[in-house]
Every structure is written in C-alpha cells, then in structure tokens.
Amino acid sequence: MPAIEVHALTRAFKKGPRAVDGIDLTVDEGEIYGFLGPNGAGKSTTVLMLTTLLPPTSGTALVAGFDVVKDGARVRGAIGAALQEAALDRFLTGWEHVRLQGALHGMSRSDIERRGGELLDRVGMREAASRKVGGYSGGMKRRLDLALALLHRPRVLFLDEPTTGLDPQSRAALWNEVARLSRDEGVTVFLTTQYLEEADALAGRVGIIDHGTIVAEGTPTALKAEIGRASVEIEPHEAARLADLERTLAQFGTAIAAPATGAAIRLDAGVADVAPIVRALDAEGIRIHQLRLREPTLDDVFLEKTGRTLQGSGDSATEGDEA
Ligand SMILES: Nc1ncnc2c1ncn2[C@@H]1O[C@H](COP(=O)(O)OP(=O)(O)OP(=O)(O)O)[C@@H](O)[C@H]1O
C-alpha cells in the first residue's frame, strides 16, 4: 500500500485560479518525495489538503491508507506535519509545546517526557526548550516544530519548506535528520521546497509543480537525464597530447565545444564512464591537468518544462565538480 495516493486532486479558491489543478501522485512507504516549485505553485495548498486542514474542491487523496475527507481523524493520527507557518505560541516554552502536543495525541506522560527529551536532543533544542518560544530565532522555531511533528512517531511526515530561512549548518542538520528518518525508521517524507539542491540531495523522487500542475516527475537523476547526459571536459598536462586526448575521448561520447587547451564530450553512458576514461588516459600515458564533470541540473529541467527558471533557487548555476 502506498503511503500517499492522490488522484485528480484539485483546490480552487473563490477569487483566483485553481491553486492545485488535478494532480496525481503516489508516494511509497519510506520514500522521500520532494515537491519542488516556485512561489505560488500550489505546494502548501497540496500539503494542507493532504494533512486534512483544507478540503479539496475535487479529487481524492489517501494518506496512510485513509481518505483525507472521509477519514480525517485517522489520517491525523498517522501523520506529522511541520507547516510553512509554524503554529507555535510565543508565550509557551518548548517543553510546554511538547507536553501539549503529546496530550493531544493521547500519549502517556512518561512517553512524552522520554520521547520529547530524545527529540529535543536530536534537533539541538534541549536547553532552549525551557525558554519561551517568543525568544526563539526562526531556525529554532523550525527545529522545535520538527520535533513536535515527530513526537507521536508518525509514519508519514509532511514538511512544508522546512529549510527556508535556515543558515547552512541548520539546513545540513535538518537534511541529515530527514534522511535518517527515512533510512533508519522507514518514515515516509513529503517535503516541499523551492531549493533544487534540497530536492536533489534528499528526495528519492521529485515532482515539479508549476501553476497547480505537475510538469515533471521522477528521480532527480532520471529528470536530469531527460534533459541530456552529463558531459566531461579534460585538459591534458602536456598541450602536445591534446590530439591523443581527443582521440581517446571519442570512444566515450560525442565531441562538444571546449576551451582551446582541452577537449570535451557528451558522455554516452553518463557519469559511469568517468572511471573508464581516466583509466584509458592513464593507459595512454596522458596525464590530466584538469577534469570537469558537468551534469544537467533540476533547474535545467524546470526551464525545459516551463520556459522559466526557478525563483529563489539559490546557487543553481554552479553545478560541476572539479577534480
Ligand atoms: N486561502 C487562499 N485564498 C485565496 N488564494 C489562495 C489561498 N491560499 C493560496 N492561494 C493561492 O493559491 C496559489 C498557490 O498557493 P500556495 O500557497 O499553495 O503556493 P506555494 O507553492 O506554497 O508557494 P510558496 O513557495 O510561496 O509557499 C497562489 O496563487 C496563492 O495566491
């Protein structure tokens, strides 16, 4: 049974276009599904419907096997959610939020203390948890919200732009924790983001949403492969070996434009060919001065499907490894 199964899900608001316009998607148990799209694409509206906080206009959605409209209470029991607008009370402490959340889920006091302490430790909030939320930074609120979402051991976790506004360290810590939850605990994660690096780093599969419709879906690797295979650009250590380099590279792909000091090809077999290329050059005694691997990015995918680039997508222009 899939963790999330959505058919023709639609939400129209009275004024304005259809925020979500007939989407279909399936997320398997234990999978991290990245929902990637620019501002106003319909990400939060989808999350609100899947977490039973907003009724769909039409279509169906099953979460943990339960219908979000007919079986809302069961859905809520099975899921955890950290929404874009964290619903925290500035006058309560972190621990007070934990106890309230645990009570709402019918957890015993001892379970709340044990599990709450463990989660506050894991998100680095144990010390701050005795202080009132009003004094927290944005990142601290996000981390407390994540701990609250996990308190009752949900099987399906919804995270709506969990790292927006976080500093790089907090972002990395959250990525680690989300990956660990999926890997070690089999939690299904539905995560929205505007950051293609985030979808790329975390998600097993990505759905790209724009104007309420899913314009592309697949593994990050497959989506990028649709755009084109990776290319490699190599400069030889001795300029005199450039012709030999070109000849050797030609076995692995089609020549493409390169700087005068090097040669480049579009790789027939993608990145898997890099090691054989290095071995072949080594066998020919051609030393490598510089090797650059260029992969298509998810931004290229978005551009291809929509004719626009993703807004606020950070350093999307810089992907490419130097060796
Ligand atoms: N309560 C509402 N009433 C009217 N229109 C709404 C409402 N909520 C969302 N919308 C509209 O629906 C569309 C999708 O909004 P949504 O919040 O789902 O986008 P998003 O992908 O989450 O964007 P962001 O990245 O900015 O959070 C937008 O055009 C938005 O203005």
Ligand SMILES: [Mg+2]
């Ligand atoms: Mg949103």
